[in-house]
Amino acid sequence: MNWKHDRFWGVLATVAGVGLATPVVAEQQDARIGDAEAGKEVYDLCVGCHEVGPDAGNGIGPHLNGIFGRRAGSVEGFRYSKGLSREGRLGMDWTLETLDAYLENPKALVSDTRMSFDGLEDKADRDNVLAYLRQFSDSPQNIPESAPTGRAREVGLSQETLAIAGDPEFGEYLSNECTTCHRIDGTYDGIPGIVGWPEEDFVIAMHAYKRKIRPHPVMQMMAGRLSDEEIAALAAYFGDLE
Amino acid sequence: MTLNRRAFIGTGAAMAAALAAPAVRASNHGKPRVIVIGGGAGGATAARYIAKDSKGEIDVTLIEPTRMYYTCFFSNLYIGGFRDLSSIGHSYGTLAQSGVNVAHDWATGVDREARTVTLAGGAVLPYDRLILSPGIDFVEDSVSGWDVSAQxxxxxxxxxxxxxxxxxxxxxxxxxxxxxxxxxxxxxxxxxxxxxxxxxxxxxxxxxxxxxxxxxxxxxxxxxxxxxxxxxxxxxxxxxxxxxxxxxxxxxxxxxxxxxxxxxxxxxxxxxxxxxxIPAQKAGRICEMAGITEGNWAPVIPHTMQSRVDENIHVLGDASNQGDMPKSGFSANSQAKVAAMAVRGALLGSNVFPAKFSNTCWSLIEENDGVKVGASYEATDEKIVSVSSFISQTGEDADLRKQTYEESIGWYSGIVSDMFG
Structure with missing residues (x-):
């Protein structure tokens, strides 16, 4: 899937560089979970048993308000199957990933679930219905720690884009995200300075965060969405700064 | 992964239109002009980045009524006795050194047709791009019995x-x-x-x-x-x-x-x-005066932070309705860099890379007991969505909480120097 994103980058850079309003046709990988409007129709399959929205209550199945981030089998007043209660005790939370697996094949995730539903084979249907349902859980604008409302696009770069990455401007642009916390003058003040850090050490450290070997949640998050080439560009930029 | 062909063409077209803008600069002036209203985490950052990265090729004017800006972030720490008031106050001298014209005045009107901003002092300033980062105002009568005269x-x-x-x-x-x-x-x-x-x-x-x-x-x-x-x-x-x-x-x-x-x-x-x-809130009043609000906030195009009502205006931070980012100084600073890049791309034809946003909020609960929450975000045509998040855990040991607090002090000095230079 990466090439689609690459092409998006390439296109942006081209349009920006040349300033031409050439009509562009390309497919972009969208960071949204899915199309919530289309998901509302898919949800018709669920309404016989599950309520969602203002004043939703338990029916044949539990209500689905606030399901994202909720422990499995934890809606008060609902009697769950042994299977779902067990998964909950084992620590399973409903996330984009677990819900997707459950919707694809309920019995694969929870063997003795009482939800009599064959599953949604089509990934797009699952994405869409999950996008629809996500609207009824906490909003990240108000509760920043709540479950994500999108999926990070995998970052990968084509040859075209690599040419841009060599541009110091690219490293400098990427560095904007770092300088909110790390001072560009290199001062240490609770947050380590990263100016003039040897290139190789920088690269190794970023990959360690990316692989979640180094334990810092902010850095794991920041490095987690940098491609190898972006890490290299940043390392080069900060390595040369004085 | 959702593929959305139609949506992308839309973005491409919007981007192309935005990039075609250099042809229509304010008349009789060599350099394109950017006016930024509001000198907080969004406005100061945007002004500084545009001035710095355009290397003098864009004329940047920041309009901010107060001469001393007190950051809302860390103002609770002042109340708790962990900071002096003077340590959260910042003047605009360093921004002027970075090439930003700073005008201490109130913006009292925006003429979107003529592309001008009127100041309380009477001056009428033309712009090619306008950045509104006015923060919040309060919704009247949201707490019965209270209005600003009771503050x-x-x-x-x-x-x-x-x-x-x-x-x-x-x-x-x-x-x-x-x-x-x-x-x-x-x-x-x-x-x-x-x-x-x-x-x-x-x-x-x-x-x-x-x-x-x-x-x-x-x-x-x-x-x-x-x-x-x-x-x-x-x-x-x-x-x-x-x-x-x-x-x-x-x-x-x-x-x-x-x-x-x-x-x-x-x-x-x-x-x-x-x-x-603490009453209910809405976008700073200048957004309403510019006619770019819907409801209490100003809706924006996530990829560039451009107003959905007027492509020559960008709205940053608390005042904008962008989707899933919390209204915070960190968010405003992050959005400002995306907008600064889009503005330079539009006015000078410089490279425009895909938008990336992030936010982290630290809070202090008691001396050396700091916690944090954060997330990263991506732009979609509809809104900014959150794609990953983290939060401090209950039961963390005292050393980790102390380290988190110390990190927040580092962040404060980092963001302030990122805003003001």
Whole structure:
């Protein structure tokens, strides 16, 4: 899937560089979970048993308000199957990933679930219905720690884009995200300075965060969405700064 | 992965249109002109980045009425006694050195047809691009009995500076065993953990000076950010001091009487010594005057932070309706860099890379007990979505909490130098 994103980058850079309003046709990988409007129709399959929205209550199945981030089998007043209660005790939370697996094949995730539903084979249907349902859980604008409302696009770069990455401007642009916390003058003040850090050490450290070997949640998050080439560009930029 | 062909073409076209803009510059002027209204985390960052990265090729004017800017972030730490007021005040001298023209005046009007901004002093300034980063104003009558004329009796302290000073002084003057009340705001509002960090800081101050005093938190919301962390901390550090009344018990049905110093919670009248009213919020008034708001906020195109109503205007930070980013200084700073890049691309044809956004909010619960929440975000055509998030955990050990607090101090100095140079 990466090439689609690459092409998006390439296109942006081209349009920006040349300033031409050439009509562009390309497919972009969208960071949204899915199309919530289309998901509302898919949800018709669920309404016989599950309520969602203002004043939703338990029916044949539990209500689905606030399901994202909720422990499995934890809606008060609902009697769950042994299977779902067990998964909950084992620590399973409903996330984009677990819900997707459950919707694809309920019995694969929870063997003795009482939800009599064959599953949604089509990934797009699952994405869409999950996008629809996500609207009824906490909003990240108000509760920043709540479950994500999108999926990070995998970052990968084509040859075209690599040419841009060599541009110091690219490293400098990427560095904007770092300088909110790390001072560009290199001062240490609770947050380590990263100016003039040897290139190789920088690269190794970023990959360690990316692989979640180094334990810092902010850095794991920041490095987690940098491609190898972006890490290299940043390392080069900060390595040369004085 | 969702593929959305139609949506992308839309973006491409918008981008192309935006990039075609250099042809229509303000007349009789060599350089393209950018006006930034509001010198906070969004506006100061945008002004500085445009001036710095265009290397003098764009004329940047920042309009900000106050000469000394007090950051809202860390103003709770001032109230708690962990910072001096002067340490959260910043003047605009360094921005001028980075090549930004700073005008200390009120913007009183925007003519979108003529592309001009009128200042209270009478000047009319033309722009090619306008950046609005005015922060918040309060929704009138959102707390019955309170309006801005009552802000000296019942401070909001939700714009930092003299209001923060007043609130701190009132807390310090409380009689022994007195009562502090806060009326918390409804969603969405600036700084989601802010009211609860403030409760923590007031509790810290009272624990030192007036340990039998009580805190009443009246909240219209069922839940709030970092709730488990705050509640754990309140139990640990301030046991028995803080009572929260949520909507189940009438926390969403509140009126105040500033002359009597009373709070009416669902018909029960409480006499208090200090009352911190944080009203419902909306975009800074200049957005409404420019005619770019829908409801209380100004909707924007996530990829560039351009107003959905007028492509020559970008809206940053609290005032914008962008989707899933919280209204915070960190968010505004992050959005400002995306907008600065888009503006330079539009006016100078420089490279425009895909937007990336992030946010982290640190809060202090008690001395050396810091916590944080953060997320990264991506632009879609519809809104900015969150793609990953993290939060401090309950039960973390004291060393980690101390390290988190120290990190927040580092962040403060980082963002301030990123804003002002």
């Amino acid at each position: 000296n009796k019942m401070p909001h302290a939700y714009k930092a500076g003299s209001q923060s000073e007043l609130l701190k002084a009132q807390v310090e003057a409380m009689p022994e065993g007195g009562r502090f009340a806060m009326v918390a705001p409804p969603n969405p509002y600036r700084c989601p953990p802010g009211p609860y960090e403030r409760i923590s800081m007031v509790a810290h101050l009272l624990k030192e000076k007036n340990p039998t005093a009580k805190i009443l938190l009246v909240d219209p919301k069922e839940k709030f950010s970092k709730q488990a962390l705050f509640e754990e901390g309140w139990n640990r550090h301030y046991a028995g001091m803080i009572e929260r009344i949520g909507p189940d018990f009438g926390g969403d049905n509140v009126s105040v009487n500033p002359d009597e110093m009373t709070v009416d919670i669902d018909g029960v009248v409480e006499k208090v010594d200090v009352c911190n009213v």
